Amino acid sequence: MITCRNLSKSYGDQIALKDLNLTLEAGDAFGFIGPNGAGKTTTIRILATLQDPSEGDAWIGGHSVTHEPEAVREVLGYMPDQFGLYEGLRCWEYLEFYAAAYRVPRRRWASLVEEVLELTDLIQKKQAFVETLSTGMRQRLCLAKTLLHDPKVLVLDEPASGLDPRARIELKLLLKELSKMGKTLLVSSHILPELADFCNKVGIIEQGRLLASGSVNSILAQASRDRYRLRIRVLQRCDEARQVVEQQLEASDLEVSEDGFVLTTAVTLEGQADLLDKLVRDGFRPIEFAHLKTDLEQIFLEVTQGLTA
Numbered sequence: 001m002i003t004c005r006n007l008s009k010s011y012g013d014q015i016a017l018k019d020l021n022l023t024l025e026a027g028d029a030f031g032f033i034g035p036n037g038a039g040k041t042t043t044i045r046i047l048a049t050l051q052d053p054s055e056g057d058a059w060i061g062g063h064s065v066t067h068e069p070e071a072v073r074e075v076l077g078y079m080p081d082q083f084g085l086y087e088g089l090r091c092w093e094y095l096e097f098y099a100a101a102y103r104v105p106r107r108r109w110a111s112l113v114e115e116v117l118e119l120t121d122l123i124q125k126k127q128a129f130v131e132t133l134s135t136g137m138r139q140r141l142c143l144a145k146t147l148l149h150d151p152k153v154l155v156l157d158e159p160a161s162g163l164d165p166r167a168r169i170e171l172k173l174l175l176k177e178l179s180k181m182g183k184t185l186l187v188s189s190h191i192l193p194e195l196a197d198f199c200n201k202v203g204i205i206e207q208g209r210l211l212a213s214g215s216v217n218s219i220l221a222q223a224s225r226d227r228y229r230l231r232i233r234v235l236q237r238c239d240e241a242r243q244v245v246e247q248q249l250e251a252s253d254l255e256v257s258e259d260g261f262v263l264t265t266a267v268t269l270e271g272q273a274d275l276l277d278k279l280v281r282d283g284f285r286p287i288e289f290a291h292l293k294t295d296l297e298q299i300f301l302e303v304t305q306g307l308t309a
């Protein structure tokens with residue numbers, strides 16, 4: 001549904017995006033993660049046909065963004081990172097204005113406006129002037145506007161920025177809902193965990209280059225390849241147990257707590273099972289021996305470390 005081939009963009013000497021290759025299937029929800037200046041907005045604006053790439057091309061629903069921008073706009077809903085709202089309009093007027101711009105037949109305006117207001121939970125604000133809305137509501141109104149022409153593909157540039165924690169959760173639920181409706185989503189953010197639970201794919205971009213991409217699980221596996229974060233807790237003689245563990249396997253990043261410790265090791269599963277056997281045999285009475293998931297925040301730091309270090 002979205003394909004990028006060697007998509008690149010330079011501004012003079014400044015390379016904003018370099019050889020982006022990406023394929024998203026219909027129904028995918030893709031989290032596009034990167035720090036400030038990584039190239040997220042650049043990519044999104046190219047997909048939204050607002051900017052031409054310097055090299056490469058992208059296709060949305062099979063249409064080239066450079067050769068068939070009008071066909072792309074018909075299937076694409078784009079929400080910019082910063083947007084103005086026309087003041088002096090009520091929410092419904094604002095939406096009807098855009099329905100007209102999207103060339104929706106007039107007889108459908110009223111029901112369509114109701115529909116997108118319901119979906120974005122703004123129906124109470126139908127008669128309110130747009131300038132009286134809170135930041136989170138404005139964000140949702142902008143999303144409502146983006147949904148008017150029932151686009152199959154949604155490209156949202158940091159839709160959660162500026163929202164309080166509750167509004168973020170609500171937005172996340174809304175995006176989940178849209179994903180369930182079968183829409184293909186590309187959503188950018190600085191914050192990984194925010195996207196992880198509704199995106200089936202994520203990509204990490206920095207300095208214009210896509211450093212890692214794939215399913216959330218494959219990214220997790222990639223980053224924690226052959227390394228385990230292990231938590232061990234014992235009922236007694238915790239200090240002694242720690243010494244045994246350190247003798248038995250090579251460990252790093254050791255964190256000690258009252259009744260146990262967490263460490264990172266490259267030792268095989270076989271070796272870990274041997275260690276557990278030994279702890280039991282030596283009478284330490286282990287109550288926990290668990291692999292902790294490397295969290296996405298950690299992966300983000302590890303993946304991007306290569307470039308910034």
Ligand SMILES: Nc1ncnc2c1ncn2[C@@H]1O[C@H](COP(=O)(O)OP(=O)(O)OP(=O)(O)O)[C@@H](O)[C@H]1O
Nearest residue numbers: 011014015016034035036037038039040041042043
């Ligand atoms: N119009 C422009 N002229 C010159 N350089 C630009 C222009 N737009 C973007 N850039 C540069 O391209 C790079 C990528 O910017 P981009 O806005 O795509 O980053 P981003 O990932 O969206 O960052 P943020 O998280 O801050 O929104 C940056 O180095 C930026 O300075």
Ligand SMILES: [Mg+2]
Nearest residue numbers: 040041042081
């Ligand atoms: Mg940006």
